[in-house]
Amino acid sequence: MNKPRITLLESLESNLIDYLTGHPDGHERAAIIFFRRLSRPVKNLPNSDRYISVDTIPFDEKWINSSSASHIDFDLEHLREVFRRCEEEDLVFGFVHNHPTGYAGFSDTDDCNEFNLIQAISNRNGLDSKLVALLWDGKQWHARVRNAQSPHDSIPVRHTLVVGKHIKIYGYQIEEIDDKHASARQAAAFGKPFVGMLKSLRVIVIGASGTGSPTTTLLARSSVGEIITVDNDKFDPTNINRVRGSKTRDKGRNKAEMLAEFIKDIDLPSVEIVAIDALIDKSPEAVDALASADIVFGCTDDQIGRELLLNAVYYYAQPLIDVGLGGDLDEDKDGNPYLRYHFGRVSTILPEYGECLFCQDVINETWIRTEFELRSNPNMSDEEIKAKYLQKSGENAPGVGPFTSATADYGVAGFYNLIRPYRVLPEELRNDQILIDFVYMSLSSREQKNNKECPYCGTHSLLVKKEKYRLNRPSLGKPNDNN
Ligand SMILES: [Zn+2]
Ligand SMILES: [Zn+2]
Missing domain, CATH: 3.40.50.720 (NAD(P)-binding Rossmann-like Domain)
Incomplete structure (x- = not known):
């Protein structure tokens, strides 16, 4: 299971959800989330990067060209400063948005946005860049990662953990469990x-x-x-x-x-x-x-x-x-x-x-x-x-x-x-x-x-x-x- 794993601290996650779901007219919203990436090898286990949330910035109104309950269109130009911070502080850029309609998965538009984002990041910060995409559908987090070297491919994550007083786990593989199952x-x-x-x-x-x-x-x-x-x-x-x-x-x-x-x-x-x-x-x-x-x-x-x-x-x-x-x-x-x-x-x-x-x-x-x-x-x-x-x-x-x-x-x-x-x-x-x-x-x-x-x-x-x-x-x- 060498898929990447995401860890969100609950204080940051709950602020993020409040912001995303807080548009007065119920439009989609977007934010930036910065991650530290831990890519530490363990002998005889598959490599599986951990991305740990560090900070978030909500999208400024000025960056957004248009939005509705089912889309958000923004200008990449304004994100250059953020890319610079990623490079200087050795952070991974994360793009977060929500689906107020409840659509429980990434859309074709999301594919397109993420492709443009990873291209823009790698132009600025090089081919080792990564992009974490997070989506809140109103009930669950969905997450995936892109590498600048293959910007068209998205890698699904193993899970997204939200660590607070308890641990919430999203995006894990559902098991078929019947009466005979070991568990x-x-x-x-x-x-x-x-x-x-x-x-x-x-x-x-x-x-x-x-x-x-x-x-x-x-x-x-x-x-x-x-x-x-x-x-x-x-x-x-x-x-x-x-x-x-x-x-x-x-x-x-x-x-x-x-x-x-x-x-x-x-x-x-x-x-x-x-x-x-x-x-x-x-x-x-x-x-x-x-x-x-x-x-x-x-x-x-x-x-x-x-x-x-x-x-x-x-x-x-x-x-x-x-x-x-x-x-x-x-x-x-x-x-x-x-x-x-x-x-x-x-x-x-x-x-x-x-x-x-x-x-x-x-x-x-x-x-x-x-x-x-x-x-x-x-x-x-x-x-x-x-x-x-x-x-x-x-x-x-x-x-x-x-x-x-x-x-x-x-x-x-x-x-x-x-x-x-x-x-x-x-x-x-x-x-x-x-x-x-x-x-x-x-x-x-x-x-x-x-x-x-x-x-x-x-x-x-x-x-x-x-x-x-x-x-x-x-x-x-x-x-x-x-x-
Ligand atoms: Zn979307
Ligand atoms: Zn103490």
């Missing part, structure tokens, strides 16, 4: 379109151990079309109680590769899975795979990795479902260990909704610094850590199968809820954070911080920021689509 039970709960929606998605899971392996397995079994599993860790026999698909003889093997092999062996014809043996913050290859995904699961237990995934939420306009476990062991008076407290956590962070992992107290600067210190000095004692004003992260869990597995289940259920909202949360629970208490058997959320100054979730200043280096970290090198 029949799932379709019974969430509707037949649900399966086609999941098939259109590329999901990356960082971590292939206690929470990552059940998460990835469930995603595959629910027929997510493309799955990437990333882990640099080697399997140890003490992992056997919680790693799905693992065997005692796997000792020393890479966990991501084991997991991909296990899932391939399930034999799900519509699911592609690839494994990357890498540590996410050190691997340009893994970060490219991350950038190529529609949705991210954070199943790592390290602060450094989590901080990187948090950045990706904003740079790559990706929903992040981060799962983790925390707890504390104590000893009773006879010297036997017992779980004083133990919880699973699911944080759901969307580009425009939800508090970031810093504000949720899942990561903090001291814990991150401590991990970096421990990497260069793994034998640092607790005293040395204290003396350096460092501290180990609060989330440390003993690694018990049913707890890791249950937390992963909640994470995947939350993913379904993003796509097909079904949850009715009591007032005390937050959409962006659910804690599952395994000792006292309750669900809760921590109090919200509402930090308006937070550079991640408060100011949204990182949202669709241009990358000079991958995630603007020189250590990760420059992405190839930005040269």
Whole structure:
């Protein structure tokens, strides 16, 4: 499925629809939408560019020669300035219009307009130019892409995602689902379109151990079309109680590769899975795979990795479902260990909704610094850590199968809820954070911080920021689509 994919941020999308459908006489309207194009390769998966919305400009009245409920005619001359901005800021030009009549598809006139537009863009900006065409028919988005090198051909997209509080998916391939279909039970709960929606998605899971392996397995079994599993860790026999698909003889093997092999062996014809043996913050290859995904699961237990995934939420306009476990062991008076407290956590962070992992107290600067210190000095004692004003992260869990597995289940259920909202949360629970208490058997959320100054979730200043280096970290090198 090497068709391109479109991601629209909901704030921009809803303004756009208001504008398009707001003509006083019900005429067609048009607007420009700027996209960042992410064209990051993933070994053994088809290339599929992601176009992420950055900004829109409604057409000025002066640009329009005539319009009605079924046409809009405009002068290309006025768009030169916009083409210049595309070149200067390395953005892709998108042309958006609507069909007030409800005609649910691109028309011959649209073909003609797009051909003229891509010609004009390539005259100004060269033969590598692209054009994204978006159409709102009153109910749905339709989208397609043109390359300057073959201006007559339009390439249909795999889907258009609108990422807000939830994820709306348009333009995916509809699946025929009958009672015998592998996804029949799932379709019974969430509707037949649900399966086609999941098939259109590329999901990356960082971590292939206690929470990552059940998460990835469930995603595959629910027929997510493309799955990437990333882990640099080697399997140890003490992992056997919680790693799905693992065997005692796997000792020393890479966990991501084991997991991909296990899932391939399930034999799900519509699911592609690839494994990357890498540590996410050190691997340009893994970060490219991350950038190529529609949705991210954070199943790592390290602060450094989590901080990187948090950045990706904003740079790559990706929903992040981060799962983790925390707890504390104590000893009773006879010297036997017992779980004083133990919880699973699911944080759901969307580009425009939800508090970031810093504000949720899942990561903090001291814990991150401590991990970096421990990497260069793994034998640092607790005293040395204290003396350096460092501290180990609060989330440390003993690694018990049913707890890791249950937390992963909640994470995947939350993913379904993003796509097909079904949850009715009591007032005390937050959409962006659910804690599952395994000792006292309750669900809760921590109090919200509402930090308006937070550079991640408060100011949204990182949202669709241009990358000079991958995630603007020189250590990760420059992405190839930005040269
Ligand atoms: Zn049209
Ligand atoms: Zn924040």
